[in-house]
Amino acid sequence: MTRLSRDTSVPWVILMAEAAAKADRKIDLRITTPRGLKFEEKADMIIMRCIDGDMGVLRDHAPISAVLGDGILRIINDGVEQKLALFGGIVEISDNTVDIYSTIAQRPEEIDLERARRDKEEAEAIIMEETEELKIRSMQVVLRRSLVRIEVSLYLDEENEISIGNTNDDEE
Amino acid sequence: MNSLRDIKQRIGNIDSTKQIIRAMDMIASTKLQKVRVQLEGVRPIYGNLKRIAEELGCHKDAHSHIFYNNSSIESNDTLYIVITSDRGLSGSYNANILSKSYAHMNQEGVNEKILVVGSKGYEFFKKRNKHILRTVTDLTDAQVYYVAESIANWLTDYYLSGKVKEVYIAYTHFETVLSYVPYVEKLLPLSCSGLKEYFDRKYEPDVKTFIDHLVPIYLHMNLFRAFSESHTSEQAARMVNMSSAGKNAEEIIEDLTRMFNRKRQAVITQELSEIVGSVSILNKGELDG
Numbered sequence: 001m002t003r004l005s006r007d008t009s010v011p012w013v014i015l016m017a018e019a020a021a022k023a024d025r026k027i028d029l030r031i032t033t034p035r036g037l038k039f040e041e042k043a044d045m046i047i048m049r050c051i052d053g054d055m056g057v058l059r060d061h062a063p064i065s066a067v068l069g070d071g072i073l074r075i076i077n078d079g080v081e082q083k084l085a086l087f088g089g090i091v092e093i094s095d096n097t098v099d100i101y102s103t104i105a106q107r108p109e110e111i112d113l114e115r116a117r118r119d120k121e122e123a124e125a126i127i128m129e130e131t132e133e134l135k136i137r138s139m140q141v142v143l144r145r146s147l148v149r150i151e152v153s154l155y156l157d158e159e160n161e162i163s164i165g166n167t168n169d170d171e172e
Numbered sequence: 173m174n175s176l177r178d179i180k181q182r183i184g185n186i187d188s189t190k191q192i193i194r195a196m197d198m199i200a201s202t203k204l205q206k207v208r209v210q211l212e213g214v215r216p217i218y219g220n221l222k223r224i225a226e227e228l229g230c231h232k233d234a235h236s237h238i239f240y241n242n243s244s245i246e247s248n249d250t251l252y253i254v255i256t257s258d259r260g261l262s263g264s265y266n267a268n269i270l271s272k273s274y275a276h277m278n279q280e281g282v283n284e285k286i287l288v289v290g291s292k293g294y295e296f297f298k299k300r301n302k303h304i305l306r307t308v309t310d311l312t313d314a315q316v317y318y319v320a321e322s323i324a325n326w327l328t329d330y331y332l333s334g335k336v337k338e339v340y341i342a343y344t345h346f347e348t349v350l351s352y353v354p355y356v357e358k359l360l361p362l363s364c365s366g367l368k369e370y371f372d373r374k375y376e377p378d379v380k381t382f383i384d385h386l387v388p389i390y391l392h393m394n395l396f397r398a399f400s401e402s403h404t405s406e407q408a409a410r411m412v413n414m415s416s417a418g419k420n421a422e423e424i425i426e427d428l429t430r431m432f433n434r435k436r437q438a439v440i441t442q443e444l445s446e447i448v449g450s451v452s453i454l455n456k457g458e459l460d461g
Contacts, residue, residue, distance in 0.1 A: 034396060063372060065224065
């Protein structure tokens with residue numbers, strides 16, 4: 001699984017996004033959930049987590065449909081980065097429009113941080129104890145999701161940012 | 173038989189029935205608003221996923237996938253998912269969807285299996301000795317989303333295990349508060365919409381994995397939408413029926429009140445004429461005396 005480590009995120013992502021911002025070449029992002037069109041915005045660059053690793057989208061991207069995994073959706077527009085928690089779904093890229101269809105998409109302010117932390121602890125405890133493969137798998141999903149939620153939620157007050165990199169190793 | 177007291181009692185009865193009808197009307201209309209919001213929310217994602225799934229059906233790599241091509245399934249059974257309500261008092265809502273789905277079944281050489289939602293549908297198919305695989309009743313509004321998810325997962329497994337060749341869903345499509353149409357739609361195998369002849373679109377990581385992930389989400393959204401459509405139609409039907417029942421009750425009360433007044437007047441008139449009669453007899457007696 002190819003995965004960007006967190007440290008590389010700062011320089012090249014921002015550089016590329018800045019270049020895109022200068023050229024004023026935006027992409028339209030739309031997120032549709034079962035509660036309707038949830039999010040509609042312009043962006044210079046979008047980075048999303050697919051099932052086989054991160055995928056970045058700039059303008060004039062080839063038409064691609066991909067499967068999303070559980071992860072953070074990073075939206076960079078005019079040097080400002082927004083983060084959303086996105087769990088599963090389908091992305092459809094065409095004509096500089098990125099359409100995301102997902103069952104769960106949460107903004108930082110919508111995340112119950114306390115609950116995410118609780119889920120994380122419970123999942124970690126169960127993984128340590130449990131021997132049944134299926135149960136561990138499902139708990140790993142819970143753990144992964146709670147970590148994504150915590151990271152996205154903490155992004156609101158940037159200084160508190162925690163690293164998700166280490167704990168990622170629980171996956172697979 | 174129609175004594176004054178009887179009529180008064182009947183008016184009282186109908187009046188309390190009317191109050192119940194009113195309450196049900198109000199409940200139905202608030203519920204209608206809620207489920208309508210839910211329905212409006214799910215329609216876009218359903219429509220788009222359906223489009224993606226059908227476009228993908230025309231892709232050459234998709235033709236052989238089991239979700240699009242059922243020729244590898246030996247079973248000749250058809251699964252029907254029929255969505256009805258748990259309670260009546262919604263006019264022809266249940267009768268319409270049941271007769272529509274019943275007419276769609278009973279084809280030559282096809283063995284039906286039924287997943288029924290709502291006790292009305294369960295009773296209907298049980299009476300007709302159909303093979304009911306699974307019954308879902310007493311669905312509350314908050315559960316609908318998760319129940320749709322679990323049924324979608326179950327359905328995916330069931331289909332992949334090769335136990336059914338085709339899957340149909342029978343639901344009531346909500347158009348306006350006054351119009352809802354029962355539909356029977358094919359759920360699986362998916363078809364090709366045939367609009368896109370050429371393919372410049374790429375699928376990541378590959379078409380097969382994409383289909384494997386797309387179809388469960390699509391089925392979940394499709395079921396959730398069908399539930400919402402049916403739920404909305406049910407509440408709308410109940411609301412409309414309750415308001416017409418309310419009108420009926422008012423009419424009956426009006427008639428009964430008129431009858432009551434006439435009767436009362438008749439009694440008064442009778443009493444008066446008796447008094448006048450007796451007075452005149454008395455007077456006569458006086459004159460005579």
